[in-house]
Amino acid sequence: MRIVYRLGLITTLLLAWPALAQGPVFPTTGQGLYEVGCAKCHGDDGAGVDLATVGFDEPLPDFTDCAFASREPDPDWIAVSHEGGPVRAFSRTMPAFGGAFTVEQLQLIMDHIRGYCTDDRWPRGELNLPRALVTEKAFPEDEAVYTASVNANNGGGVVNAIIYEKRFGPRSMWEVEIPFGARELSAENGWGNVGFGDIAVAIKHTMHHSVEAGNILSVGTEVKLPTGSEEQGRGNGVTVVEPFVAFGQALPGDGFLQAFAGVELSTDSDKRAHQAIARIVVGDTWTQGEFGRAWSPMVEVLSAVPLEDSAEVLWDVVPQIQVALNTRQHVLLNLGVRVPLNGERRSTQILMSVLWDWFDGGLFDGW
Ligand code: HEC
Structure with missing residues (x-):
């Protein structure tokens, strides 16, 4: 009898021990943790409490607003929650919870949010994977990009472009690209042939996306108009319509793969042959420290083949590295070299892009 009684007591103590050791019972679910740590500012409904009820006037994000919340990846939100607002150049009013919650607990809170x-x-x-220099990505974007390509041989030449991308609806985007450039005529004549290239407009729509599977597939069409001077080598002289498919796959760790296939249909195939295009990008993102600056080395393999008899496939490789320039990480620089692997008189090019994700803040915000 006594032994049974003792065993019962010991079992009760053992079962109660974790709770006794921790003091008041601490929540273990994402919702419970959110209620303890976040709700007094972010609200039980996630929309942010009325600022009149708190002692600060910093506007609170609205987690119920999908147009805002869907585009922020968990790692960025965990960084802000762990380190406090300033780690991404947000307000200090957003406290650091690194001392109170583990990354695992913060992940539970994210799942709840x-x-x-x-x-x-x-x-x-x-699913918004790093933007490669040449390959269009699948994710619909709100961004402005400046690109430059400089011929490293075959006579100097610079082509710049301003690209503006704007989302509409949950899964669509339109885009306009305005190229402009100049060419080195000769050593004596210096630079000339300054002007616009072929302006392009495009739309893109996401057909499939899954954060669990880590992939996204979009289709789109680009129309390149013959606005650039053909004589001066800045234009095709014909309209080119390019239907395309773009695919992105997040890989284990922070790796990624992106693929693109399209057909460039020319309105005058005698002047410019139709062309089939296939491109692939593989890369990885490295973070400085646990929550710091992101670096994404990647390499693109580009192929194009004119759809005419006995045409050869042209191959290029583009090793490159993208780095976040500012603390908010919404202004990014990418530098690379496009190396032709075959074909005559094709120049190696130095490529550069500066990307500004304008939804995340002004160009000069968040440095
Ligand atoms: C004292 C009030 C307060 C508390 C408590 C608080 N936050 Fe915040 N949080 C803010 C404010 C204010 C901002 C907006 C900062 C800005 O925009 O500069 C913010 C911003 C954020 C953002 C950034 C959203 C974006 O713009 O990308 C995330 C994520 C976030 N909070 C998560 C949390 C989580 C998770 C908790 C609980 C663990 C929490 N917050 C607790 C005040 C608070």
């Missing part, structure tokens, strides 16, 4: 956006048509920011 994700439930506030109830419209799953919006592709998640995790």
Whole structure:
């Protein structure tokens, strides 16, 4: 009898021990942790409490707004929650919870916060893979990009472009690209032939996306108009319509793969042959420290083949590295070299892009 009684007591103590050791019972679910740590500012409904009820006037994000919440990936939100607002150049009013919660607990909170956006048509920011220099990505973007390409041989030449991309609806985007350039005529004559190239407009729509599977697939069409001077080598002289498919796959760790296939249909195939295009990008993202600056080395393999008899496939490789320039990480620089692997009189080019994700803040915000 006594032994049974003792065993019972010991079992009760053993079962109660974790709770006794921890003091008041601490929540273990994402929702419970959110209620303890976040709700007094972010609200039980995730929309942010009325500023009149708190002692600060910093506007609170609305986690129920899918147009905002869907595009921010968990790692960025965990960084802000762990280190406090300033780690991404946000306000100090957003406290650092690194001392109170583990990264695992913060992940549970993120899973809870994700439930506030109830419209799953919006592709998640995790699928917004780094932008390669040449290959169009699948994710619909709000961004402005400046690109430059400089011929390293075959006589100097510079082509710049301004690209503006704007999302509409949960899964669509339109884009306009305005190229302009100059060419070195000769050593004596210096630079000339300054002017616009072929202006392009495009639309893109996401057909499939899954943050669990880590992939996204979009289709689109680009129309290149003959606005550039053909004589001066800045234009095709014909309209080119390019239907395309773009695919992105997040890989284990922070790796990624992107693929693109398109057909460039020319309105005058005698002047410019139709062309089939296939491109692939593989890369990885490295973070300085646990929550710091992101570096993404990647390499593109580009192929193009004119759709005419006995045409050869032209191959290029583009090793490159992208780095976040500012603390908010919404202004990014990418530098690379496009190396032709075959074909005559094709110059190696130095390529550069500066990308500004304008939805995340002004160009001069967040440095
Ligand atoms: C004292 C009030 C307060 C508390 C408590 C608080 N936050 Fe915040 N949080 C803010 C403010 C204010 C901002 C907006 C900062 C800005 O925009 O500069 C913010 C911003 C954020 C953002 C950034 C959203 C973006 O713009 O990308 C995330 C994510 C976030 N909070 C998560 C949390 C989590 C998770 C918790 C609980 C663990 C929490 N917050 C607790 C005040 C708070």
